[in-house]
Amino acid sequence: MTDQAARPAHEHRRPSRRRRRTVFGALAGLLLLGLIAGTGLALDSADPARPAGRASGTALPFDLPGRGVLRASPHLVFAHYFPPYPLSLDNRPAARDYYTRNYLTPQGERGKHAAYGGLLRDRPLPVPPSAGDWRLANLEREVRTARDAGLDGFTVDILSLTGPNRQRVDMLLRAAHRVDPGFRIVLMPDMTSLHTDPRTLADQLAEMAASPSAHRLPDGRLVVSPFKAEQYDPAWWGQVVARLREHGVRTALVPVFLDFRANAERFAPVSYAFSSWGNRSYTRQTGVAGDIRLAHSLGRKWMQAVSVQDTRPNQGVYDEAGNTATLRSTWNHAISDGADWVQLTTWNDYSEGTQFAPSLHNGHAYLDISSYYLTRFKTGEWPRIVRDTVYVTSRVQFTAAGAGALQSRLMRPRPGTAPPRDQVELLTFLTGPATVFAHVGAGGHTYRAPVGVHAEDLPLGLGRTRAVVRRAGAAVASVTTRFPVRSEVAVQDLQYYAVSSRR
Secondary structure, three states: OOOOOOOOOOOOOOOOOOOOOOHHHHHHHHHHHHHHHHHOOOOOOOOOOOOOOOOHHHOOOEOOOOHHHHHOOOOEEEEEEOOOOOOOOOOOOHHHOHHHHHHOOOOHHHHOOHHHOOOOOOOEOOOOOOOOOHHHHHHHHHHHHHHHOOOOEEEEEEOOOOHHHHHHHHHHHHHHHHHOOOOEEEEEEEOOOOOOOHHHHHHHHHHHHOOOOEOEOOOOOEEEOOEOHHHOOHHHHHHHHHHHHHOOOOEEEOOEEOOOOOOHHHHHHHOOEEEEOOOOOOOOOOOHHHHHHHHHHOOOEEEEEEOOOOEEOOOOEEOOOOOOHHHHHHHHHHHHOOOOEEEEOOOOOOOOOOOOOOEOOOEOHHHHHHHHHHHHHHHOOOOOEOOOEEEEEEOOOOOOOOOOOOOOOOOEEOOOOOOOOOEEEEEEEEOOOEEEEEEEOOEEEEEEEOOEEEEEEEEOOOEOEEEEEEEOOEEEEEEEOOOOEOOOOOOOOOOOEEEEOOO
């Protein structure tokens, strides 16, 4: 979903077995096995969604407050859950599962994604096949991951009222209640794909609202947060609310707009709060403060979009996120401009490259960074940094490199986004000043980093980046990127990859 273009509303069918795999698909499986080995993922660990090698309590540069402290805050943080991309689609080993065979290769799904080099460039962290109700078990894993990062819940994208995506919505509600009754699921009808009438929508929402995990305000009102609410006028939504009332369900409407300013005043009478889907360019966040002021002047709360990046091979566009600049900017606006809630956009939409969820290419890095800002947003205090940590983000190709023979259509910068840039960013969380030694490909760089949080941009170079942080002659943090920057690539991949020294 985007403020410039609607997301595709496809549903994913169960994959059928194919008698033959393409040579590329077989190579992709072998490559994935190598990547898994290189990242240190423990596919047979107690929590397969968490990398091995470091206890979760020391994975962050600070100590995350207890769940009770975070949940006592009136400031809520949700992540947008996109049902088409769960941890696994077929319960098969990662090297030959549906993601590997069909989404990460240009030949996948009988070549339907060949023009743009494959549907996805990243995937969820692989999980091993499991017995029993593996779909529910995997959703429970995702709930635990989000909860343990400090999130209050998911806003779930309701793409359809029947079929696989609706089934995953119902299962997510079950999973949340089984894992943690305090973890909330906000119902988010997606009005770019739901072509229905008020009565039908309300009847289906009432069914979902029967789940104890469906998010309600303290006064008992069900929170309904439609994406692209302006698809229908306020009177239409008034009919939805009235029909829900016939089911005994009082409603708090939290519309998410693609064009907030054009719709704020006319939607105010039917709304409890407002939100905007926002954008993913680090240079286009200056209007946030005005949006929040407008919402508050109309007596409505505000749910701020916080984002990492946006790269869409199948739509041929990307935004320049500036490494973690968009992530830090959107969080800082939520904090300094007085947002009431936050929506991370998105938890797991890999087709748009917007995922916060732990992924093969990014590990937990973006979620870990967000936990730091989340703590400030919820408690009003910046957490004390107690463990020196460095995060490195960079692309694996130069923006002008294009792609090889496996792709005919390339992504272009979205109109209005920041100019493309080729940078490596070192984001340090330090307990005290220190010297950073960085090797970016063949180039060496040294600089003095201050206590606290600091971002340093360096020119992108071929090969891997290694960063070592030294204080008083001793190395206190170090990390090397897992994926090298290449001058020639088979497919265009302009997402920012991330790695943490503490994972």
